[in-house]
Amino acid sequence: MSADTLQKYAGLYSSLDVLKSVSRSDGAIIISGEDDDGLKTLARIVAARVCGIPADKAFDEHADIIVYPKAKDEKKSKSKAQISDGQKSKRYAISVEDIKEIIDSLYLTPFELDKKVFIIENAESMSEICQNKLLKSLEEPPPRVCFILCASARLLPTVMSRCNKIDLAPFDIEVVESELGKYHADKKAVRLAAQASRGNLGLAEQILADPSYAETYATAKKIIKLAFGSKNFAHVAAVYEKLTRDKVDSALGIMEYLFNDIARYRIGVQTVFDTAEIAEIADGFTPHSAALCADAVRNAKRHNSANCMPQAVMDTTVLKIMEYKAVGRAKA
Numbered sequence: 001m002s003a004d005t006l007q008k009y010a011g012l013y014s015s016l017d018v019l020k021s022v023s024r025s026d027g028a029i030i031i032s033g034e035d036d037d038g039l040k041t042l043a044r045i046v047a048a049r050v051c052g053i054p055a056d057k058a059f060d061e062h063a064d065i066i067v068y069p070k071a072k073d074e075k076k077s078k079s080k081a082q083i084s085d086g087q088k089s090k091r092y093a094i095s096v097e098d099i100k101e102i103i104d105s106l107y108l109t110p111f112e113l114d115k116k117v118f119i120i121e122n123a124e125s126m127s128e129i130c131q132n133k134l135l136k137s138l139e140e141p142p143p144r145v146c147f148i149l150c151a152s153a154r155l156l157p158t159v160m161s162r163c164n165k166i167d168l169a170p171f172d173i174e175v176v177e178s179e180l181g182k183y184h185a186d187k188k189a190v191r192l193a194a195q196a197s198r199g200n201l202g203l204a205e206q207i208l209a210d211p212s213y214a215e216t217y218a219t220a221k222k223i224i225k226l227a228f229g230s231k232n233f234a235h236v237a238a239v240y241e242k243l244t245r246d247k248v249d250s251a252l253g254i255m256e257y258l259f260n261d262i263a264r265y266r267i268g269v270q271t272v273f274d275t276a277e278i279a280e281i282a283d284g285f286t287p288h289s290a291a292l293c294a295d296a297v298r299n300a301k302r303h304n305s306a307n308c309m310p311q312a313v314m315d316t317t318v319l320k321i322m323e324y325k326a327v328g329r330a331k332a
Contacts (some may be wrong), residue, residue: 033168035203039150093125124153170199259294
């Protein structure tokens with residue numbers, strides 16, 4: 001999915017209070033948050049403000065609003081790659097060549113707008129070498145140049161200190177559900193996507209575009225519910241034994257959210273997912289054991305991403321869940 005998918009929500013992003021800090025004199029801005037697509041959307045709206053053009057023109061093609069990194073085929077051809085909804089857009093890393101190209105074009109006069117804006121998406125992908133090469137330009141950009149960096153992780157302190165900062169916080173889940181409902185008819189799917197996204201609108205759109213997400217959610221719940229007693233291990237393993245690495249990653253991500261909600265449920269705090277569904281899988285867990293399970297799942301995601309055998313990763317994780325649940329039952 002591309003950030004353009006979120007263009008229909010431009011009004012919501014344009015109304016954010018964090019935009020009040022944007023000035024047309026800004027030379028370097030970092031937009032940070034967890035929602036990659038949301039960061040890219042907000043970056044275009046910020047670019048429009050810096051250039052003094054209306055927000056509804058933010059997604060038009062402008063010669064003076066230049067986005068990096070470029071897809072590999074875009075570096076060979078100026079034709080814009082078309083990415084359909086539901087197809088995950090590939091993440092490209094910022095290269096040394098990209099930084100050199102940016103620096104070499106800094107002093108070119110803007111063609112049509114008041115400023116030349118360089119939007120650097122996936123800025124956290126920059127190596128230290130790239131960040132250091134960009135440092136002086138961020139500190140003293142030419143008068144008619146602005147950098148906008150989109151980062152879902154921290155950059156070098158020296159880079160951070162030279163930029164104005166905008167944080168894209170998650171929206172309230174009710175807001176995401178309401179916005180999604182304007183464009184998607186399936187209310188149940190919309191509710192699940194809003195909850196599972198943790199208030200990140202871009203992620204919610206990705207979830208809705210994935211027809212198998214509801215199935216993966218059900219799988220994650222089933223694994224947690226069945227994971228008790230060593231004699232039940234074979235039944236649990238049968239649930240995930242044929243999952244691909246990507247499906248295991250998705251299931252683990254949902255399981256982490258579910259365990260966090262189980263902990264909330266056990267201490268009487270409002271859950272993010274539907275409370276009745278959390279109650280179905282919370283039996284045998286204490287707040288502490290649920291937190292331990294969430295941590296075990298996070299470790300499993302790292303192992304799965306490091307190309308460990310997915311089924312072996314799941315086997316180890318399920319055994320950990322059974323262990324923590326047994327301890328929780330004993331203390332209950």
